[in-house]
Amino acid sequence: MLNMFEVIETNNMIEHEKLDVRTITMGISLLDCCDSDLNALNEKIYKKITTYARNLVSTGEEIARDFGVPIVNKRISVTPIALVGGCACKTPDDFVTIAQTLDKAAKEVGVNFIGGYSALVCKGMTQAEENLIRSIPKALASTERVCSSINVGSTKTGLNMDAVRLMGEIVVETAKATRESDSLGCAKLVVFCNAPDDNPFMAGAFHGVTEADAIINVGVSGPGVVKVALEKARGENFEVLCETIKKTAFKITRVGQLVAQEASKRLGVPFGIIDLSLAPTPAVGDSVAEILEEIGLERVGAPGTTAALAMLNDQVKKGGVMASSYVGGLSGAFIPVSEDQGMIDAVSLGALTLEKLEAMTCVCSVGLDMIAIPGDTTPSTISGIIADEAAIGMINQKTTAVRIIPVIGKGVGDTVEFGGLLGYAPVMPVNQYSCEKFVNRGGRIPAPIHSFKN
Amino acid sequence: MSKVIITVVGKDTVGIIARVCTYLAQMNVNVMDISQTIVQEYFNMMMIADMEKASGTFEEISEGLENLGQEIGVAVKCQREEIFLKMHRI
Numbered sequence: 001m002l003n004m005f006e007v008i009e010t011n012n013m014i015e016h017e018k019l020d021v022r023t024i025t026m027g028i029s030l031l032d033c034c035d036s037d038l039n040a041l042n043e044k045i046y047k048k049i050t051t052y053a054r055n056l057v058s059t060g061e062e063i064a065r066d067f068g069v070p071i072v073n074k075r076i077s078v079t080p081i082a083l084v085g086g087c088a089c090k091t092p093d094d095f096v097t098i099a100q101t102l103d104k105a106a107k108e109v110g111v112n113f114i115g116g117y118s119a120l121v122c123k124g125m126t127q128a129e130e131n132l133i134r135s136i137p138k139a140l141a142s143t144e145r146v147c148s149s150i151n152v153g154s155t156k157t158g159l160n161m162d163a164v165r166l167m168g169e170i171v172v173e174t175a176k177a178t179r180e181s182d183s184l185g186c187a188k189l190v191v192f193c194n195a196p197d198d199n200p201f202m203a204g205a206f207h208g209v210t211e212a213d214a215i216i217n218v219g220v221s222g223p224g225v226v227k228v229a230l231e232k233a234r235g236e237n238f239e240v241l242c243e244t245i246k247k248t249a250f251k252i253t254r255v256g257q258l259v260a261q262e263a264s265k266r267l268g269v270p271f272g273i274i275d276l277s278l279a280p281t282p283a284v285g286d287s288v289a290e291i292l293e294e295i296g297l298e299r300v301g302a303p304g305t306t307a308a309l310a311m312l313n314d315q316v317k318k319g320g321v322m323a324s325s326y327v328g329g330l331s332g333a334f335i336p337v338s339e340d341q342g343m344i345d346a347v348s349l350g351a352l353t354l355e356k357l358e359a360m361t362c363v364c365s366v367g368l369d370m371i372a373i374p375g376d377t378t379p380s381t382i383s384g385i386i387a388d389e390a391a392i393g394m395i396n397q398k399t400t401a402v403r404i405i406p407v408i409g410k411g412v413g414d415t416v417e418f419g420g421l422l423g424y425a426p427v428m429p430v431n432q433y434s435c436e437k438f439v440n441r442g443g444r445i446p447a448p449i450h451s452f453k454n
Numbered sequence: 455m456s457k458v459i460i461t462v463v464g465k466d467t468v469g470i471i472a473r474v475c476t477y478l479a480q481m482n483v484n485v486m487d488i489s490q491t492i493v494q495e496y497f498n499m500m501m502i503a504d505m506e507k508a509s510g511t512f513e514e515i516s517e518g519l520e521n522l523g524q525e526i527g528v529a530v531k532c533q534r535e536e537i538f539l540k541m542h543r544i
Contacts, residue, residue, distance in 0.1 A: 006538055010537060010541055067537040068533035068537065254540040254541050255540065257540065
């Protein structure tokens with residue numbers, strides 16, 4: 001039978017260490033909505049989403065109440081819209097109407113984000129995919145809750161450098177289109193390499209074509225719980241440190257597994273995966289940077305940061321995989337700058353640079369995330385940053401991503417406020433040397449030699 | 455069986471257990487186990503109870519307990535047992 005110590009431990013995690021389930025994300029396939037008539041397509045999309053996800057938010061709230069654990073976000077991911085809209089959309093503006101339909105459906109069912117305004121162009125682009133990409137600035141400027149992601153490369157296919165070049169331009173155009181809100185549109189746009197089909201976390205969530213008609217994916221969190229557990233292991237060696245992280249990750253993930261099973265049962269939708277991620281929020285005590293500092297770094301960014309993060313990420317996975325049979329999505333420690341108070345502080349102090357963040361992305365999920373850069377950064381420089389990050393993913397057979405925000409009208413020394421879970425960020429300097437000739441070559445970077453495994 | 459864990463945390467005072475148990479009896483909730491301790495003048499109690507034959511829904515009873523806690527001046531929380539079992543039992 002349960003004892004009091006165990007019950008108090010769990011409730012302390014929830015009440016004092018910010019344990020929560022970060023998101024229940026319902027993946028919905030829109031492939032059966034395809035139609036050559038744009039109005040009919042929009043109607044079908046709206047109807048399917050609002051029917052399937054009708055009870056998503058209320059069910060999430062019920063589960064949170066029953067177990068006494070907060071479920072922070074209820075969200076939806078859909079089939080990449082470039083595939084769904086290809087038949088009906090002849091221009092970028094046609095695609096924008098779908099973005100607006102998604103936004104309307106998200107508001108109707110009460111979810112705070114809907115992901116899947118996406119195109120998978122890791123090898124080449126169809127005309128529809130290019131149209132969707134070109135529609136992104138307008139789509140994100142004219143909607144509130146729609147998130148967009150583009151997959152520009154994979155280990156199997158190499159990097160589509162035409163798409164990388166185009167995305168540099170699109171990121172800047174999106175920043176300009178949303179300049180009134182500190183270029184917030186870019187916070188809802190992710191450029192991926194090796195994008196997973198079942199990621200529940202925004203802004204990169206989409207419902208892959210290999211998935212069932214509808215699915216429930218759950219993203220767990222809990223950096224605060226790991227941090228507090230590690231406080232008790234101060235001065236201990238790495239073996240004790242690793243054991244502590246694994247045990248904590250197991251406990252956190254079990255809560256996610258329970259919530260996922262309940263949501264699946266109550267909504268009558270199959271369970272997909274648990275995403276074992278340490279996802280920070282701007283709240284103090286809910287920070288991945290603070291864990292790294294607890295491990296022994298004066299500030300995140302100091303020498304040793306990459307090794308500490310590699311160890312943390314690996315132990316989280318080792319503890320988490322035993323807690324759930326189906327682990328997927330991104331699964332790792334997130335290192336967004338604006339969403340993590342410890343990262344913000346380290347950047348403000350000059351301890352953490354863009355280059356160090358890039359090194360950190362080699363060993364954890366996911367990539368350069370929520371980083372504000374000067375608004376006058378050129379599209380080719382942004383393409384260069386995307387190419388570097390995608391190359392790390394391609395060579396290391398892992399997911400990497402770029403979600404950077406060139407804040408129009410702001411430069412190094414300024415601060416940008418995104419609000420809510422997106423937090424705030426100091427604008428970080430970018431290397432000023434040009435990569436324009438490299439980016440403008442066009443074509444593809446071939447798949448690496450170790451991808452030929454057949 | 456529909457087991458729940460009821461926890462009470464707050465400043466110790468006369469009659470906390472009595473009032474919580476009276477409410478549970480009114481709602482036809484069967485108390486299976488009680489443990490309590492006082493840490494630095496703070497009262498900590500945990501009850502394992504069965505709601506199978508309860509005369510209200512989980513939501514109603516959970517809310518009723520919360521309100522009762524406010525009256526007494528302690529925090530009362532009611533959660534389904536599974537969250538603790540999942541976390542602490544393999």
